Amino acid sequence: MSSSHDLPRNYDFAEVEERWRSIWRDEDHYFDKNSKKPQFVIDTPPPYPTGNFHIGNALNWCYIDFFARYKRMKGFNVMFPQGWDCHGLPTEVKVEELNHITKNDVSREEFRRMCRELTEKNIGLMRITLRKMAFSTDWSNEYVTMEPKYYGKTQLSFLRMLSSGYIYQSEHPVNYCTRCETAIAFAEVAYEERETQLNYFDFDGVEIATTRPELLAACVAVAVHPDDERYSKLKDRTMKVPLFCHDVPVVLDEAVDPAFGSGAVMICTFGDKQDVHWWKQHNLALRKAIDRQGRMTEIAGKYKGLNTTECRVAILADMKAQDILLRQEKLAQRVGTCWRCKTPIEILSERQWFVKIKPAEIADAAHQISWFPEHMLLRMENWVEQMEWDWCISRQRIFATPIPVWFCKKCGEIAVPEDKELPVDPTQVSPKHPCKKCGSTEFTGEEDVLDTWMDSSISVLNVTGWDGSGTPPFFPAQIRPQGHDIIRTWAFYTILRSVALTGQKPWEEILVNGMVLGEDGFKMSKSRGNIIVPEEILVKYGADALRQWGAMGAATGSDIMFNWNDVVAASRFQTKMWNITKFALIQLEKEGFDPDAQITALADRWLLVRLSDTVEQVSNALESYQFDVALKAIREFAWEVLADNYIELVKGRLYKDDNSRKGACLALHTAFDALCRLLAPFTPYFAEECYSHLSPGKSVHKQPWVAFTYDDDAARIEGDLLVQVVAEVRKYKHDTGLALNAPLGKVTIYAQQTVNDEGDTGRTLNAEVHWRTDAAKLDRVITDIDFNRSVIGPAFRKQAGAFMAAIKALSPEQLANPPKTITLEGSEVTVPENAFTPKYSYMEEGAQVDVITVGDVILTIAKA
RNA sequence: GGGCUUGUGGUCUAGUUGGUUAUGACGUCGCCCUUACACGGCGGAGGUCACCGGUUCGAAUCCGGUCAGGCCCA
Numbered sequence: 049m050s051s052s053h054d055l056p057r058n059y060d061f062a063e064v065e066e067r068w069r070s071i072w073r074d075e076d077h078y079f080d081k082n083s084k085k086p087q088f089v090i091d092t093p094p095p096y097p098t099g100n101f102h103i104g105n106a107l108n109w110c111y112i113d114f115f116a117r118y119k120r121m122k123g124f125n126v127m128f129p130q131g132w133d134c135h136g137l138p139t140e141v142k143v144e145e146l147n148h149i150t151k152n153d154v155s156r157e158e159f160r161r162m163c164r165e166l167t168e169k170n171i172g173l174m175r176i177t178l179r180k181m182a183f184s185t186d187w188s189n190e191y192v193t194m195e196p197k198y199y200g201k202t203q204l205s206f207l208r209m210l211s212s213g214y215i216y217q218s219e220h221p222v223n224y225c226t227r228c229e230t231a232i233a234f235a236e237v238a239y240e241e242r243e244t245q246l247n248y249f250d251f252d253g254v255e256i257a258t259t260r261p262e263l264l265a266a267c268v269a270v271a272v273h274p275d276d277e278r279y280s281k282l283k284d285r286t287m288k289v290p291l292f293c294h295d296v297p298v299v300l301d302e303a304v305d306p307a308f309g310s311g312a313v314m315i316c317t318f319g320d321k322q323d324v325h326w327w328k329q330h331n332l333a334l335r336k337a338i339d340r341q342g343r344m345t346e347i348a349g350k351y352k353g354l355n356t357t358e359c360r361v362a363i364l365a366d367m368k369a370q371d372i373l374l375r376q377e378k379l380a381q382r383v384g385t386c387w388r389c390k391t392p393i394e395i396l397s398e399r400q401w402f403v404k405i406k407p408a409e410i411a412d413a414a415h416q417i418s419w420f421p422e423h424m425l426l427r428m429e430n431w432v433e434q435m436e437w438d439w440c441i442s443r444q445r446i447f448a449t450p451i452p453v454w455f456c457k458k459c460g461e462i463a464v465p466e467d468k469e470l471p472v473d474p475t476q477v478s479p480k481h482p483c484k485k486c487g488s489t490e491f492t493g494e495e496d497v498l499d500t501w502m503d504s505s506i507s508v509l510n511v512t513g514w515d516g517s518g519t520p521p522f523f524p525a526q527i528r529p530q531g532h533d534i535i536r537t538w539a540f541y542t543i544l545r546s547v548a549l550t551g552q553k554p555w556e557e558i559l560v561n562g563m564v565l566g567e568d569g570f571k572m573s574k575s576r577g578n579i580i581v582p583e584e585i586l587v588k589y590g591a592d593a594l595r596q597w598g599a600m601g602a603a604t605g606s607d608i609m610f611n612w613n614d615v616v617a618a619s620r621f622q623t624k625m626w627n628i629t630k631f632a633l634i635q636l637e638k639e640g641f642d643p644d645a646q647i648t649a650l651a652d653r654w655l656l657v658r659l660s661d662t663v664e665q666v667s668n669a670l671e672s673y674q675f676d677v678a679l680k681a682i683r684e685f686a687w688e689v690l691a692d693n694y695i696e697l698v699k700g701r702l703y704k705d706d707n708s709r710k711g712a713c714l715a716l717h718t719a720f721d722a723l724c725r726l727l728a729p730f731t732p733y734f735a736e737e738c739y740s741h742l743s744p745g746k747s748v749h750k751q752p753w754v755a756f757t758y759d760d761d762a763a764r765i766e767g768d769l770l771v772q773v774v775a776e777v778r779k780y781k782h783d784t785g786l787a788l789n790a791p792l793g794k795v796t797i798y799a800q801q802t803v804n805d806e807g808d809t810g811r812t813l814n815a816e817v818h819w820r821t822d823a824a825k826l827d828r829v830i831t832d833i834d835f836n837r838s839v840i841g842p843a844f845r846k847q848a849g850a851f852m853a854a855i856k857a858l859s860p861e862q863l864a865n866p867p868k869t870i871t872l873e874g875s876e877v878t879v880p881e882n883a884f885t886p887k888y889s890y891m892e893e894g895a896q897v898d899v900i901t902v903g904d905v906i907l908t909i910a911k912a
Numbered sequence: 913g914g915g916c917u918u919g920u921g922g923u924c925u926a927g928u929u930g931g932u933u934a935u936g937a938c939g940u941c942g943c944c945c946u947u948a949c950a951c952g953g954c955g956g957a958g959g960u961c962a963c964c965g966g967u968u969c970g971a972a973u974c975c976g977g978u979c980a981g982g983c984c985c986a
Contacts, residue, residue, distance in 0.1 A: 058951085239985080321986095382986080423916065427984065430915055434985080532983075563983080571982090600937095602925080606917085607982070611924065613938050616951090623951050631948035680926080680936080692953080703947080775954090782943070782955050789946045814946095 055633065055741065059626035061590030061619075065733045069179065076749070077120075077184045079127035081521075088124035089525040090116060091508040091555055093538070094131025094193065096138065099170035101177040103572070103610060104531065104564045106582045110598030111561055111675065112529050113183045117729035118670050120184070121753040127522070129511045130178065130185045134167045134194035135448040136500040137228055141389070142166060143447075156446050156475065163447040164194055177582060181591050182732045184749075191510055193503040199449040200471035202503045204516045205549060206452060207464055209403065214548045215441070217401045221317075221324045222440045224396040225386035226342030230444040231400050233499060238387040246309060246379040247364065250372040252287040254279070257309025259379060261367070262359040263316035265292050265348040266337035271326060272312045274300040279312055290372055291363065292349065299330045318395035320384075321436075338394050340444070356394075401442040401451060401496065405544065407432045413543050413553040420673050421605035424532055424560040431536040439541070441499045448497035454479050458488040467516060505541035508554045519550050528555040532605075533563060559673050562607035569609055580610050592731035593618040599675040599730055621683055622734050625723075628691055629738045632720045635702050635709075636742075641717050645710035649806035651697045652715040653760050654767025658689045659719050660758035666726050667753070675730075682726050690719055693771050700811025708806055717742075722754045766803055769905060773797060776900050777813050780909065784898075789814055794910040796892070798824040815909075824906045826899065827891040830860050833884050843880050847872060855884055 079089070090112060095105055116128040143162045144150055151159050171192070178185060191198050209215040222231040248257045251270065258264075267289050272279040279298075286295045296314075303322070304313055315326050317334050326332070337347050344351045344359050351359045367373035384393045411432045419425040442451060450473045454463040463479040465472045474493030482489045506514070512523035524546070530538060539558065546554035565571055566578025573579070585594045596618035602608035647653055662685040669678035698712040724739040728748045739748035777795065781788055792815035797803075803819045810817035833856060844851045854870055855863075863886045869876045890899045890908065897908040 055948095057949095426916060430985075536984075565982090569981090600925095609924075611938090613924075617937060620951055624949070627949035627952085629948080634948070676926085684936085691948085695948080696953090699946095778954060785943085787944065787946080788954065789944090 055630050059622055059734075059737075061592065061622070061733070064737045065180070065182070065590055065592070068733050068736050069182070074185075074187045077126075077128060077186050078188045079129075079186050080125050083125040085123055085125040087127070087522055087526070088116075088119045089127040089512060089522050089527075090129070091511065091525040091528040091542075092129050092131060093530050094133040094191070094504055094507055095174065096136065097132050097134055097167050097170035097174060098138070099173045101174045101582060103580055103582055106181065106594065107564050107598050107601075107608065108529060108531060108561050109178070109181065109183050110595050111559060111604065111673070113181075113595075113732075114599065114675050114729045115527070115559075115670065115673065116184050117732065117749065118753065120749070121725065121728065121751065123752065126184075126186075127189055127511060128184055128186045129189035129191065130187065131191045131504075131507055131510075132167070132171050132193060133500060133504045134164075134171075134192060135199075135497075135503055137230070137389075137445060139163050139167055140445060140447050151446055159446050167194060177586075180586055181582070181594070184732070189511060191507075193449075193500075194447075196471045198510065199503065201506060201510055201514065201516075202449045202498065203452040203465075203470050203472070204467060205506050205509070205514075205545065206498065206502065207467075207470075208516060209545075209548055210453075210464065212548065214404050215401060216404070217399060217442075219397055219399045220402070220437075220440075221327075221395045221397045222400050223384065223393045224340065224398065225389065225391055225393055226338075226340065227389050227391040228386060228445070229340055231396075231398060231440050231442060232386060232393065233440050233501070236387045237384045237393055238390070239382045240385050240390070242381060242383045244379055244381055244383075246377045247367075248310065248374040248376070249290065249367050250374060251290055251312070251314065254282065254287070254312050255310040255374060256312050256314055258314060258319075259381060260316070260319050260360070261363045262344070262351075262356050263319050263337060264289060264314075264363060265344070265351070266316040266318070266335040267292075267294075267296055267314045268317055268327065268332040268335055269296050269299050269315040269330065270312055271299045271301050271304050271315055273304040273306045274302065276304075276306045276311050282312075290370070291366055297330075297332075299326070299332075301326060301330070317397065320395065324395060334397055336397060338396065340396065340398075342394065400440050401498075402438040403441050403544070403548075405435050405438050407435055409547050410540065410543050413547050416553045417543075417555060418557040420557065420559045424535060424558075424605070427532065427535045428539065431540060439499075439544075441502050442496040443499055444495075445497055448500060449503055450474055451494045451496050451498055453494040454491035455494065456483040456486060456488050457490040457492055459483060459486040461485040463491060501537060501541045504538060505545045506549075508542060508546065509549065514549070519552065523550060524553055525555045526557065528558045530558070530560060531563060532560045535560065560605055562602060562605055565607055565609045567610055567612070572610075585615055589615050589619045590733070592622060592734045595730055595732075596621065596679060599679040601676075603676050604673050621687070622731070624691065625686055625727075625734070625738065628686060628695070628720070628723075629741065631695065632716055633741055636713055636717055638709075641713045642710050643714065645714040647711045647715060648804060649698075649701070649708070649711050649808065650763060650766055650770055650803055651694060651805065651808050652711045653758075653763035654770065655689065655694045655715045655719055656756075656758040657760045657763045657767070658685065659722055660756060661764075662689075663722060663726070663754045663756050670729070679730050682723070682730070685719075686723055690723070693774075694719075697770070697774065697808045697812050701806055701808055711806075718756065722756055724748050725751055725754045762801075766801060769799065769902065770803065770805060770809065772902050773905070773907060774809065774812055776902055776907065777815075777909070780898065780900055791815065792909060792911065794818070796820060796824070796897075796908045796910075798822070798906040798908075800904065824908060825892065826897075826906075826908070828888050829891055830863055830886045830888055833863070833886055843883075844872075844877075847877075851877075852884075855879075 092112060093108065112128065116126050120126045140151060140163060143166055147162065193199060206215060223237050224231050244259050246257050246259055247261050248255055270287055272282060282298045285298050287298060288295055315323050315332065317327055318324050335347055337345055338356060339345050342355055344354050346352055351362055354362060364373060385391060386393055411429060414425060414428045452465050452472050452474060454474050456463060461483050463483060475495055478491055508525050509520060512520040512525055514520040542554050546552060568578050570578060582594060593615050597614045601611065601614055647656065662681050665681040666678045701712050702709050721742060724735050725748060727735040732749065735748050778788055781790060792813055795813060795815045796818045798820050800821060802821055841848055850872055854872055866879060868879060870879055890897050892908050895910050897910045900907040
C-alpha cells in the first residue's frame with residue numbers, strides 16, 4: 049500500500065492516463081497461440097481509414113474492450129485484433145480531390161501508390177486515438193487489407209470460390225454508377241426521394257407514360273395487364289417505337305398496374321429493376337442505350353454522345369415537335385443512387401463477376417449464431433429472404449484487390465495463378481503456363497478489381513489463421529461486434545463467405561451496437577453541426593469518462609444519443625471514487641490491515657453481503673453484454689452502499705484506536721480491492737491508478753476477476769434496517785431543524801432481532817442508541833388540537849369559536865374516537881369531517897419522546 | 913407501402929417471466945463547509961408510464977387499434 053501522503057488531492061486524469069499509457073506494454077494483450085486457456089477470438093471491425101476515429105467507432109470499440117478485458121480477467125486467451133479496411137472509392141475520390149487529378153491522369157500504379165500513402169497516414173492518426181482510449185488491442189494481430197499479406201488471402205479466397213463454383217462471370221444487368229464508373233452491389237444503392245416528371249406520349253397510337261423518355265432507344269417491349277380491356281386488341285401485335293422506328297412486341301404481365309399512368313408501360317433495358325424482371329421473364333431483346341460514362345450509344349442514333357439529362361431534353365423537344373407529347377405531370381419517386389457519391393445509378397448489362405447467393409445456406413448459419421440483441425437476427429432474415437440477384441463483386445476501379453485472372457487472347461479461356469504466386473496483379477504479370485485449352489501464351493490480365501467487401505468479409509478467416517485449406521485453427525471466432533447499419537453487408541457477406549469456404553458459421557455470437565446520435569437526437573452530420581469527435585471528449589474529460597458514457601449511455605444494442613451530461617456524471621463518479629480511495633488508504637495504513645480479522649459487526653457483514661450481490665450482478669450482466677446494467681451496479685455499490693452508507697456508519701469506529709476497527713478495515717479493504725477489479729474493464733486507467741496505491745507494483749489488469757461471495761441473508765435484512773433507521777433519524781433531524789451532527793440524546797430502537805452494531809449507529813447519529821427486542825411501552829398523550837378553519841368557518845360561522853371550545857373540552861378518549869354529533873349551545877350539531885386533528889405526544893418511562901416507525905420497527909427519540 | 917424498433921416527471925433514462933408507494937442521472941428548491949469528497953452530504957417538489965380499447969383480482973409490462981419518432985428495405 050502506498051502512503052496516503054502520496055495521493056494528490058484531486059484526480060488528474062490527463063496526468064494519470066498519459067503515465068499509464070507509457071507504462072503499459074502491448075505484449076500484455078497478445079493472443080497466445082500456444083495457450084491452454086480457452087480462446088476468445090473477436091472478429092473486430094476493420095474501420096475505413098478516414099483519419100478520424102469517430103464517436104460511433106468509439107462506442108463499438110468500448111463494447112469490445114469491455115468484454116475483452118473482462119474475458120482476460122476471467123482467464124481466457126483473448127484475441128482483440130485491429131484491422132484496416134483500406135480499399136475503395138472514398139480514398140480514390142479523396143486522392144483525386146487532394147491532387148486535383150482524375151484516376152485517368154496518372155498510371156494505375158502511381159494512383160495506387162497515392163492511395164496507399166494517404167491510407168497509411170490516416171491509419172497512423174487513428175492508431176493514436178485507439179491508444180488514448182486505452183483499448184487493449186492485440187497489435188501483433190493487426191491487419192491492413194491493402195497489404196500483400198492480406199489481399200493475397202482475398203485473392204486466394206476468390207480462387208477457392210471460383211473453383212468450387214461459387215464465383216462465376218456473366219453478362220448481367222448490374223447497378224452501375226456512371227460517375228464512379230463502376231458496378232456496385234445492391235447493398236451500395238441508397239434510395240432517395242426526388243420529384244420528377246411523368247411524360248405521357250403517343251406510342252404508335254397508344255398512350256404511354258414514362259419518367260425516362262431518354263431510354264426510348266432502349267425500348268424493347270410494351271407491357272399491359274392481361275385483364276386490361278382497354279388494350280385487349282393489342283395482344284400479339286408489334287408496335288413501332290416513336291422517333292426510333294424499331295418494332296417491339298406487346299407483352300401481357302400481371303405486374304403492370306392498370307391504375308398507374310395510362311396502364312400501358314414501355315419496357316427498356318434498363319430503366320429499373322422491374323424492367324430487368326420483365327426482360328428476363330419475357331425473354332426480350334437487349335438494347336444498350338447508355339454506356340459506362342452515362343452517355344448515349346450508337347443505338348440512340350442522333351442522340352449519341354449526349355448524357356442522359358441532355359438526351360431527355362432533346363427527346364422531349366422532338367416529341368413536342370412531332371406533336372406526340374400529350375401532357376406532363378409531377379411525380380414523387382424514389383431513385384436509386386450511389387451511396388458514395390449520390391449519383392443516380394443506371395442499370396447496365398455488363399460482363400461482371402458474381403458470387404452465388406444461396407439464401408437457405410446463409411439463413412441456416414445465421415440461426416446457429418447467438419444474436420445480441422436477439423431481434424437483430426430478423427434484419428438478417430428479412431434481407432436474406434428477399435435476395436433476388438447474386439452478389440456482383442467486380443468493380444471497374446483501381447485501389448482494390450485485383451481479380452487474379454487472365455484471359456487467353458486466342459480462345460478466351462480463363463487462366464488463374466497458383467497459390468504460391470499470390471498476390472498477383474494480372475495487369476502487371478503474365479501466367480506462368482500456356483493456355484490449358486489452346487496452348488497460347490498470349491493473355492490479357494483482368495482489369496476489374498474486387499468489391500471491398502470481398503476483403504473485409506474474410507476478416508474472421510484471416511484472424512483465425514486461414515491458409516486456404518479446411519477449417520482455420522482458431523475458427524470459428526467467439527464473437528463479432530458490429531453496428532446494425534452493416535448487417536446486410538458485412539455480417540451477411542461474412543456468413544456467406546465462411547459457409548462457402550469452411551462450411552461453418554463464422555462466429556458463435558454477434559453483438560450488434562446501436563448508432564450514435566447527436567445531442568439533438570438526429571444522426572450526426574456536418575450540415576446539422578451536431579458532430580462530436582472523441583478527441584474533444586478525451587481532452588475535456590479523459591478516456592475513462594468517455595468509456596463510461598459508452599457503457600451507460602443506453603442499453604446495449606439501442607441507438608444512443610450523445611450527452612455531455614453523462615460524460616460529466618462519469619467524471620464526477622471518478623472524483624467520488626478518488627475520494628473513497630483516499631479515505632480507504634488513510635484508514636488502512638493506520639495500523640496495517642489484518643487479513644485474519646474477524647468480521648462480526650453488522651455493518652461490516654452488510655457491506656460484504658452487498659458486495660457479494662454486486663459482484664454477482666456485474667458478472668451476470670457482463671456475460672450477457674449488458675454494460676449499462678453492470679456499470680450501474682458498480683456505481684451504485686461504490687457511491688451509495690460503500691460511501692454514503694457504510695463509510696458513514698463505521699467512520700466513528702475507524703477513528704477509534706482499539707481492536708474494533710480491524711473488522712471494518714478488512715471489510716473496507718475487501719470492498720475496495722473488489723471495486724478496482726470490477727471497474728478495470730470500464731475505466732482501465734482509473735482502476736489501475738487506484739489499485740496501484742492499494743497494491744503497489746501490481747496491475748489490476750493482471751488480476752483475476754472478482755470471485756468474492758459472502759452468504760449472510762440476516763446481514764442483508766438487518767443491515768438494510770440499520771441503514772433505514774439512520775436515514776429516518778437523519779430525516780427527523782432535518783425536519784426538526786437540527787444539524788445532522790447535532791447531539792440527539794437517547795434513541796431506542798425496538799426491533800425483533802438483536803443487532804450487534806458495535807456502536808456504529810450511536811456514533812453516526814451522535815446519540816445514545818439502545819437496540820431492544822421487547823415491545824415499546826408508550827403512553828399517548830394528546831397535547832394539542834389542529835383545527836381546520838376552512839372547514840369549521842363556513843360550517844359554523846359565528847359559532848366557530850364555541851365549536852372549537854367544545855372540541856377542546858372533550859376527553860382524550862372521545863378525541864381519539866370523535867363523536868358524530870356534539871351539543872353546541874343547547875342543540876345537536878354534526879361534527880364535519882376533517883374539522884380537526886388531535887396532536888399527540890408520546891411518553892416513555894415518564895419522559896417525552898418522538899416516535900418514528902420503520903416497518904414493524906419503532907424508534908423513540910428523547911431529545912438531549 | 914412492408915419489416916424491425918421506440919414513445920416513462922423540464923431533459924435523458926431503468927423497469928427481467930404482469931404483483932404493494934414506478935428507477936436513476938441532469939436540472940430545480942431547501943438545509944448543511946460533519947477531520948475522503950461543496951466536483952460533496954441530507955431532504956423536498958415534480959409523472960393521467962403517447963392515445964384508445966381489450967385480457968386479468970391486478971397492466972408501464974400481455975393483446976388489438978390509433979398517433980408520433982427512428983432504422984432498414986420496396
